[in-house]
Amino acid sequence: MTDELLHHWALHLIDEEAVRHASDRAKLPDLRRVQEARLATERRKVEASAKRSAELSARRRALERDAAAFEVQEKKYRTQLDAVTDQKQYEAVQHEIAGVAGKRGDLETTVLEILEEEESLAAGKPALDAALAKTEQETAVQITKLGAEETRLAERIAELDRRRTEATQPLEPAARVRYEKVRVSKGGRAVVAVTNGACGGCARNLTPHAQQDARKRDRLLTCDGCGRFMMLPPEESGT
Ligand SMILES: [Zn+2]
Numbered sequence: 001m002t003d004e005l006l007h008h009w010a011l012h013l014i015d016e017e018a019v020r021h022a023s024d025r026a027k028l029p030d031l032r033r034v035q036e037a038r039l040a041t042e043r044r045k046v047e048a049s050a051k052r053s054a055e056l057s058a059r060r061r062a063l064e065r066d067a068a069a070f071e072v073q074e075k076k077y078r079t080q081l082d083a084v085t086d087q088k089q090y091e092a093v094q095h096e097i098a099g100v101a102g103k104r105g106d107l108e109t110t111v112l113e114i115l116e117e118e119e120s121l122a123a124g125k126p127a128l129d130a131a132l133a134k135t136e137q138e139t140a141v142q143i144t145k146l147g148a149e150e151t152r153l154a155e156r157i158a159e160l161d162r163r164r165t166e167a168t169q170p171l172e173p174a175a176r177v178r179y180e181k182v183r184v185s186k187g188g189r190a191v192v193a194v195t196n197g198a199c200g201g202c203a204r205n206l207t208p209h210a211q212q213d214a215r216k217r218d219r220l221l222t223c224d225g226c227g228r229f230m231m232l233p234p235e236e237s238g239t
Pocket residue numbers: 199200201202203204223224225226227228
């Protein structure tokens with residue numbers, strides 16, 4: 001195993017870890033959105049219930065005002081009733097009274113129905129509030145954890161960046177430039193292991209000749225498929 005290979009293998013290990021951390025970090029915004037969506041759902045339930053309550057209460061008060069107006073009207077007719085003298089007039093006023101009383105009765109029935117729904121909403125409110133409070137607490141814990149994970153990964157990635165810079169120091173300037181170029185263009189993975197006779201980056205099979213070259217462990221190979229540097233891992237040096 002040459003120094004060149006050992007230096008590149010060290011870079012391989014650094015880069016694989018950095019890529020893993022970067023991938024984990026990329027998942028964090030989605031995980032945060034899941035928590036936010038969960039909280040928003042619970043908030044919407046509480047808001048919808050409050051909105052419905054307010055609508056019902058406003059509607060009920062309007063109906064109660066209408067019913068009161070019919071009651072006033074009914075009283076007026078009853079006063080008229082005392083004053084009428086002939087049967088026909090009496091029947092006509094009685095008819096009016098029955099009309100407004102019927103309308104008032106219908107309104108009162110609706111008011112009772114609304115009251116029932118308002119009561120049912122009020123009865124369900126503590127459970128909704130409790131569920132929201134619980135979700136607020138749980139999502140806050142999760143979001144704090146995700147923030148801590150973000151910090152941890154960022155620190156780890158920064159540390160790996162420092163180690164990578166160090167690990168490239170022993171390389172020839174031209175080799176360092178080549179490595180950096182491939183790393184940047186290949187999703188952070190410039191050096192890959194030859195695994196089961198194939199490139200560890202793109203899975204392209206090596207020719208028997210290239211496999212033989214890899215086993216010599218005297219120089220870096222370049223994959224014809226993805227352009228990454230390839231080598232057999234040092235721990236397989238017995239094969
Ligand atoms: Zn490849």
